[in-house]
Amino acid sequence: MSSSVHPQHTQQPGHEHPHDEHHDTIGETVHKAMHAEDxxxxxxxxxxxxxxxxxxxxxxxxxxxxxxxxxx
Structure with a gap:
């Protein structure tokens, strides 16, 4: 029943789960912040x-x- 209530939580082949997305490292975050100021x-x-x-x-x-x- 929960799968019919929340169909967005079903994982289809070839689609990543929203919580599995790539998170930047501290260095990448600092690099982006420095270039955002430029x-x-x-x-x-x-x-x-x-x-x-x-x-x-x-x-x-x-x-x-x-x-x-x-x-x-």
Missing amino acids: EPMESSAPFALVALTYLAILAVAALCIAAVAWWL
Whole structure:
């Protein structure tokens, strides 16, 4: 009767039981944690590059406007 109530506990060939899954060692966990901290820095680098490029373009545009205003 319990097998009909809990069919997910029946183990089929080729399927692992949820409790038999691989658990990381301490070294693997530390390695993943160290690389997880690196990811936000890498993802924010393109944003900083875009922001600096945008500011450089604004500075050049401001210099062009100032040069035209001085020439007139």
